Amino acid sequence: MMEAKLLIQETTVVVFVLGGPGSGKGTQCPKIVEHFGFTHLCAGDLLQAEIESESENGTMIHNFKKEGKIVPSEITVKLLQQAMQQSDNNRFIIDGFPRNEENRAAFENIVKIKPEFVLFFDCPEEELTRRILNRNQGRVDDNIETIGKRLKVYFESTLPVINYYNSKGKVQKIDAQRSVNEVFEDVKSVFAKFKPVVRVDSTK
Template sequence: MATSEFPTQKEGSEAFLQETTVVVFVLGGPGSGKGTQCPKIVEHFGFRHLCAGDLLQAEIDSGSENGTMIQNFKKEGKIVPSEITVKLLQQAMQQSDNKRFIIDGFPRNEENRAAFENIVRIKPEFVLFFDCPEEELTKRILNRKQGRVDDNIETIGKRLKVYFESTLPVINYYNSKGKVQKIDAQRSIEEVFEDVKSAFAKLKPVARVGINEIM
């Protein structure tokens, strides 16, 4: 049977991909500087930048059945199920030649975290946490000139409430595992990136193993 002809090879290949894939979660409140620092990480360290929000929007724009379902969730103000988001991330990772990823703004909550570990079966090397007080985050969001309709005091307050209630427990979970690299995000872009570079410098080099060696 075609589906089970090479089970050992398939399992070995999946194990190989899990072993050689490097994942770093990038977390922090809205306005903490993730969007500024991620392109610098890509340029300096050669990681592939994945953003769950961008992948969801791309799926909507594709006009697929999945995209329509995602759009309906958003229209109704509902959170897209973790399984859908995780599978889009997994697909992007599988299709990439680069096996070093920074995943921006994910996991947003404990359900996201559990779904990623259960489906993708890869644990992050570490979590890059841009730590910034609520007052500073509010000030930054109000000052940025992006013209976003949700950049007003009321909606900013709601977004920050969701972040502190849902995402901080994820950060605390990984901190209990010794996997959080905490960055003081109140400083200048250059000062923050110096600390980011120190965090990434601790990563072990990726082993380059030929696919034939795992069969």
Template sequence: MGTVVEASSKEASGSSLSQKKPKVVFVLGGPGSGKGTQCANIVEHFGYTHLSAGDLLRAEIKSGSENGTMIQNMIKEGKIVPSEVTIKLLEKAILENENDKFLIDGFPRNEENRAAFESVFGDLQTGITPEFVLYFDCPQEEMEKRLLSRNQGREDDNIDTIRKRFKVFLESSLPVIEYYNSKEKVRKIDAAKPVEEVFKTVKALFTPVVDKAAA
């Protein structure tokens, strides 16, 4: 009986998403690459809604729901939260928001995330895939310098932890970037430049062709 309910629920959400046809841009970059700052700029200038996979998981935990408790227990035990759980939260956030343009920040973190996203969003009637992947490329030394200067005193941002996070990013997220690059969907940004210069490059990617011609 549960299977029928699950199937019909998936069908209903699938149908809602295909009707909405959201425009999705994935945002990836190492810790300290400045993607949070740039996402805020894109939201302000181009009216996107910023969805952070990490923030959605934290909000679910804070809500005290059964799902939130399960997520919290998994994190406590050092287990990775299943991709399906994160995707369900993303799907819910997209459907509940009136906007139809979304920046999905820090996702997909790995190949498993990517495959799960495609199996849920890609098997809809219209097939929802990212418009492109915004990749903030920044040298490790620059990211370390930024994180250490802005997070003095925070235990989770000491040099060893930062290097571990960077290593995880290289091992997990680079294969995702390579996958989308093979489909010519990656827009690589030199994130080592000053914030204003970086946004100038980002802005060009989001400005419609018509606006560019008019300018």
């Protein structure tokens, strides 16, 4: 691999997308991709893909998850870095990351990029619980007890990251309690400086 390929361009733009489970990140990210030409990276999806590839790294990630342990930040960050290096785009939204302070520090140390801003979908706990219960009837991880645990992790681990970036003036807070279209109108205002892209269909 050429050395140049290992470097992420200085013009690269990264936006972290954060919010509790059920806050609408998964609905809004594809709209940002379509409208503003960003590439959508999801740390969870990259970890899952690595597990399915059955690489040595994938086996290690699988074992961490099986034991209920958090995958070390360095592994997650390097997967994100690799995905960015392999993309021909230089605009990225990273969904559901950083989940904690360790993730945040590892990303800045390894990738050497600070986010342009953090898109924060703000939604109260009761509304998040209601949405998760409604959206996936019958899913194992969507019972009240498990939802409570997921929300606890979010409030204890991810909110400090949002507060950190807020202290740096980098958080764009969106009221996520409204309809999908109303929320996206606010999102569009936040991304207004990135001109909407006209994409040419490059069918391979």
